[in-house]
Amino acid sequence: DVKVTQSSRYLVKRTGEKVFLECVQDMDHENMFWYRQDPGLGLRLIYFSYDVKMKEKGDIPEGYSVSREKKERFSLILESASTNQTSMYLCASSSSLAERGPQHFGDGTRLSIL
Amino acid sequence: GQQLNQSPQSMFIQEGEDVSMNCTSSSIFNTWLWYKQDPGEGPVLLIALYKAGELTSNGRLTAQFGITRKDSFLNISASIPSDVGIYFCAGRAGGTSYGKLTFGQGTILTVHP
Numbered sequence: 001d002v003k004v005t006q007s008s009r010y011l012v013k014r015t016g017e018k019v020f021l022e023c024v025q026d027m028d029h030e031n032m033f034w035y036r037q038d039p040g041l042g043l044r045l046i047y048f049s050y051d052v053k054m055k056e057k058g059d060i061p062e063g064y065s066v067s068r069e070k071k072e073r074f075s076l077i078l079e080s081a082s083t084n085q086t087s088m089y090l091c092a093s094s095s096s097l098a099e100r101g102p103q104h105f106g107d108g109t110r111l112s113i114l
Numbered sequence: 115g116q117q118l119n120q121s122p123q124s125m126f127i128q129e130g131e132d133v134s135m136n137c138t139s140s141s142i143f144n145t146w147l148w149y150k151q152d153p154g155e156g157p158v159l160l161i162a163l164y165k166a167g168e169l170t171s172n173g174r175l176t177a178q179f180g181i182t183r184k185d186s187f188l189n190i191s192a193s194i195p196s197d198v199g200i201y202f203c204a205g206r207a208g209g210t211s212y213g214k215l216t217f218g219q220g221t222i223l224t225v226h227p
Contacts, residue, residue: 004156031213040123042202043157043217050212058214090156094213102147103204103215105156 003027004106006091012112019078021109023091030096032074033103034058034066037088049074050096081113120203120218127193128226135201135221136187143205146179146186147215151200160201161188193225 007022025032031050035043035058045058049068063085067075074093078085088110092103120137127133137146145164149157161172163179163186170177176189186203200222204215 033214035217040219042117042120042219043204045214048212048214056212092156096213101213102159102162103213105149105158107154107156 004091004093004104006089006106006109008109009107010110010112012114013078013081014114015081015083017078017081017113019081019111019113021076021078021089021091021111023074023076023093023106024072025074025091025093025104026072027093027095027104028071029093029104030071031094031103032068033092033094034064034074034076035090035092036060037090037108043090046076083113085111086113087111118203118205118216118218120221122221123219124222124224126224126226129193129195131193133190133193133197133223134187135203136185137203137205137218138185139205139216140184141205141207142183143216144183144208145206146177147204147206148175148177148186148188149202149204151202151220153199157202190223193223195225195227198223198225 003026033048034046047066049055065077090108091106094103095101118137148160151157161177168179174191200220203218
């Protein structure tokens with residue numbers, strides 16, 4: 001079974017802090033994704049990566065950056081956290097070898113910015 | 115960014131009732147996926163659809179890939195309390211998409227025993 005692990009289930013940070021959310025997958029997947037989930041808005045793509053050191057902006061990249069130094073790890077960075085970034089953050093991965101392959105999700109990090 | 119229109123936004127039903135939800139898009143998709151998210155967890159894949167007109171079942175769940183490739187529906191028969199959760203549709207366009215998905219807003223399902 002695919003395992004996507006997010007480092008924290010709950011996180012509380014202060015406005016202006018630099019925040020790191022970590023995600024690790026164990027299936028050697030090429031593609032990794034970061035979403036935020038807000039009530040009534042579904043899942044919105046922040047950034048994704050299709051290879052080590054490669055990254056592409058999603059639909060809502062403003063205020064975020066990412067890092068993919070190793071294939072199994074994809075980090076989301078909030079450069080200067082703001083209260084409107086309080087949300088549930090979900091990481092996912094998928095294989096590029098199976099273009100039809102679904103994305104597999106972690107259990108999410110619920111981030112609160114005070 | 116592109117969005118899928120998923121309806122209804124929420125449903126309150128009695129145990130044993132059937133449930134139907136759907137997603138529509140202004141664009142064509144090559145793949146439709148249905149996920150379920152239990153409280154406090156990440157979404158889990160329920161059904162994947164890869165061909166227009168395809169009808170696929172997974173236990174009490176049935177999903178269809180619309181002929182126009184712009185819509186999909188999910189039915190749950192004889193609902194039980196553990197069906198509670200948020201259901202998401204997701205579509206994937208063709209071409210070099212790196213596996214990107216577009217998600218619906220979600221349907222929150224509540225089942226009363």
